[in-house]
Amino acid sequence: MFDTEHLVVVDLGFGDAGKGATVDWLCAPEADLGVAAVVRFNGGAQAAHNVVADGRHHTFAQFGAGTFHDVPTVLSRHMLVEPIALAAESERLAALGVRDPLGLLAVDGRALLTTPIHIAANRAREDARGSSRHGSCGRGIGETAWYALEHDAPTVADCRTPTILRAKLDRLAAHYDALIGPSAHGYESVDALVAMYRDFAGAVRVSDDGELTRAAARGRLVFEGAQGVLLDEWRGLHPHTTWSTVEPRHARALIAGVGGTARVLGVTRTYMTRHGAGPLPTEAPLGHPEPHNGTGPYQGAFRQGHLDPILLRYAVEVCGGIDGLVVNHLDAPGTLGAAAAYDTAAGRVTELRPGPWRDLEHQQRLTDRLSAATPVLEPVVGDPADWLARRLGVPVVLTGHGPDRRDRRVRRPVLGATAGDRVATAARSA
Structure with missing residues (x-):
């Protein structure tokens, strides 16, 4: 067993908030975090984690988003593995200069x-x-x-x-x-x-469970989530959910198996998005450019809405708390608004509470309530990341000001360890 702080990256919304760019940055040499492997702990080939860096762009699906740095990927037993798509993704990565992508991959035989x-x-x-x-x-x-x-x-x-x-x-x-x-x-x-x-x-x-133990012996693990917590199979807005446990319970269990502690980073944008059907209470035609997200033949349209700290606080609670926020798309133009409350048939609502785990009837009632809710908006005053940190009670550790790796900014150490302090010091002196 190893006394290491491992990182878990989860999306606090409906997906597409920038998990791939976050994992890519955590694995970069300049982050100096000693990442030994990226572990995928949910989802499958439907993931679409965009990374733009060094003149390259790739939408990571089954490979971990640290692959540009030659960081190995472990597909855990909780993954749903699609070999034909995986082979095609390997070919695309090889064309982008990754040497032997499949050689960086270990797949749990139980997947x-x-x-x-x-x-x-x-x-x-x-x-x-x-x-x-x-x-x-x-x-x-x-x-x-x-x-x-x-x-x-x-x-x-x-x-x-x-x-x-x-x-x-x-x-x-x-x-x-x-x-x-x-x-x-x-x-x-x-x-x-x-x-x-x-x-x-x-x-x-x-492989088997021994793969994670061997990887943890080499250094820190980054657990890369797929989709968003609001799509979680048991705690999301049913029935518009994924058949996957998105909140970090599986990642925490895997970490318990190798030793060390889990530090959970929750990723969000400065506005809400949703790809496809289901409630999006603050939906509005914001018109922010989306070069990597469009209308899907099965998902439908890519939708946008004002920031929603009510839903984000709900997601944080579903996660059992998080240790730091990653706020992306701070380069989005226009005046920002956010939901201070919802007006519903039962009155004004300012907080949402998760029901018991696996209680889909509660989740359906929550979906019905939000589908008919009218948001009460307030302006976002000052820096959106700091404003959101106050609303969620969680510190911001990293911000994104554009699609490229060089657009990441460190706000405070990602970890309490010396490596994280060196990251923050380097960022302040840059």
């Missing part, structure tokens, strides 16, 4: 596989919902998680045993045949999938 069958089923269900779409990314995440609840689902470790994998894939295809039909799977045959997945298992390191 579930997302297949073309899951993806086709996901899209068929979302299409059938019509105007009542949940806001799915259409990448098979929910279908992968749901199928595993009731069936013996394929895992990464199965890719090393073709007979076991073929049997599981045959049952998977038969289960979904009535929904999507054999011609809609998006692959030639189960045999073709088995061959591809066997090659995948030979190209990556298939």
Whole structure:
């Protein structure tokens, strides 16, 4: 066991707040934090973590956002792994100058596989919902998680045993045949999938819990979350949520297994965003440029709204508290507003409280209340990051003033350790 402060990066909103840029900066040599690996602790191939630095841009999905610094990625057992998309992402990273991207990767054998069958089923269900779409990314995440609840689902470790994998894939295809039909799977045959997945298992390191222990022996771990806390499968605004535990309980449990302490960084923007359906109480046509976010064929439009400290305080509580704020998009133009309260049918609301874990009826009632809420706005006076820190009661450690790595600014040490102090000193003298 190792007495190290490990970092957990979570998005306090609905996603797209800048987790990738944050993780990239934490792994950069100038941060001097001694990061040994980036650990993905939730989500799957639907993640879209944009990093812009040194003339390169990449949208990280399954690889950790420290890859530009040759920091290894560990895909934990809580990840949903999509090998075909992973291979394509590896090729894109290689074209950007990353040497042997797959060599930087370790994948827990217990992680579930997302297949073309899951993806086709996901899209068929979302299409059938019509105007009542949940806001799915259409990448098979929910279908992968749901199928595993009731069936013996394929895992990464199965890719090393073709007979076991073929049997599981045959049952998977038969289960979904009535929904999507054999011609809609998006692959030639189960045999073709088995061959591809066997090659995948030979190209990556298939691991177990020992991988994290070995990585922690080399230095600090950065746990990179996907999506946003308000999309959490149990504490988000149901049913417009992801089939993934976004709040940091899984990251904390993994850290407990290797020793050390968890310091949680909550990431937000100076305004709210939401990609797809579901409540966004402060929604307004702010018109901020979004070069890396547009309308998705399944998610729908990329929406914007005024800052919402009520929802952000709710997210902080869902996380069990956080240790520092990362505030991005301080370069956004225009006058900033924020929700001081909501007017609802039951009266004025200034705070929201999470219900018991896994109580989806409570989460549905919260969604219904927010869907009909009218925000009461107040101006954001002074520096938006400092203003937000006062509203949330959490110190700001890092700010973003543009899309590039060089646009990050340190406000205070990320860690209490000497390394963090050196970061702050270097930033002040820059």
